[in-house]
Amino acid sequence: MPNETVVGSVSVGPVARGSKSEQRTVTLTTDERVWLLRRIDGPRWGTDPKLVELDGHRIRAVGHAGTGSFLITSWDFADDDPDG
Numbered sequence: 001m002p003n004e005t006v007v008g009s010v011s012v013g014p015v016a017r018g019s020k021s022e023q024r025t026v027t028l029t030t031d032e033r034v035w036l037l038r039r040i041d042g043p044r045w046g047t048d049p050k051l052v053e054l055d056g057h058r059i060r061a062v063g064h065a066g067t068g069s070f071l072i073t074s075w076d077f078a079d080d081d082p083d084g
Contacts, residue, residue: 004065006030007078010037010054012047026051028061028070035070037061057081 008030015025015036024047028037040063042048051072058078064071077083 002064003062003073005060005062006035006065006070007058007060008035009058010051010056012052012055026055028059035065036068038069038071040064040071040073057083 006028008028010026010028012026013024015023015027023045026037026048028035037048037051038044039048039051042050054075058081059075060078061070061072061075063073
C-alpha cells in the first residue's frame with residue numbers, strides 16, 4: 001500500500017452519532033473529506049492519547065488512506081499551524 005500525504009485539521013469528538021458504532025475519536029479534516037485518524041500501532045477503538053495531543057492543530061500526515069480511516073505513519077505541523 002503506497003504512502004499518501006494529506007494536510008488537514010485535527011479534532012476530537014463524537015462520530016457515527018445515534019448508531020451502535022458511535023464513539024469519541026480523533027478526526028483529520030482536509031479540504032476533500034473527513035478521515036478517522038489512526039496510528040498503525042495505536043488503539044483501534046476510541047481515542048488515541050498520542051493523537052489527542054494534536055487536537056486543534058493543522059498537520060501534514062503521511063500514511064495509508066482507507067475508505068474511512070487514515071492510518072498515520074508520521075506527521076509534522078503544517079506550515080500554517082501556529083506551532084509549525
